[in-house]
Amino acid sequence: xxxxxxxxxxxxxxxxxxxxxxxxxxxxxxxxxxxxxxxxxxxxxxxxxxxxxxxxxxxxxxxxxxxxxxxxxxxxxxxx
Numbered sequence: 052x053x054x055x056x057x058x059x060x061x062x063x064x065x066x067x068x069x070x071x072x073x074x075x076x077x078x079x080x081x082x083x084x085x086x087x088x089x090x091x092x093x094x095x096x097x098x099x100x101x102x103x104x105x106x107x108x109x110x111x112x113x114x115x116x117x118x119x120x121x122x123x124x125x126x127x128x129x130x131x
Contacts, residue, residue, distance in 0.1 A: 053084075053111055056102035 058069040066082065074080075085095065 053109070054106065056106050057100075058099070 056074070057072055059066050060069060061067070
């Protein structure tokens with residue numbers, strides 16, 4: 052599942068996205084509420100920038116690398 056970080060706000064009744072984003076009905080979402088004033092504005096800005104860049108780095112067009120490209124398997128990896 053691809054993840055996208057979006058900015059939103061609560062208008063007192065509903066959670067509203069701050070910018071348009073197309074989703075189909077039933078699309079699962081994860082809502083994270085910052086801990087109020089415990090995050091200073093500068094740190095929040097850095098976290099937001101990090102989330103955006105991470106979402107851009109692993110987008111829908113990320114190539115799917117085949118297992119044949121693995122030169123030396125990790126013996127501790129449980130996935131195969």
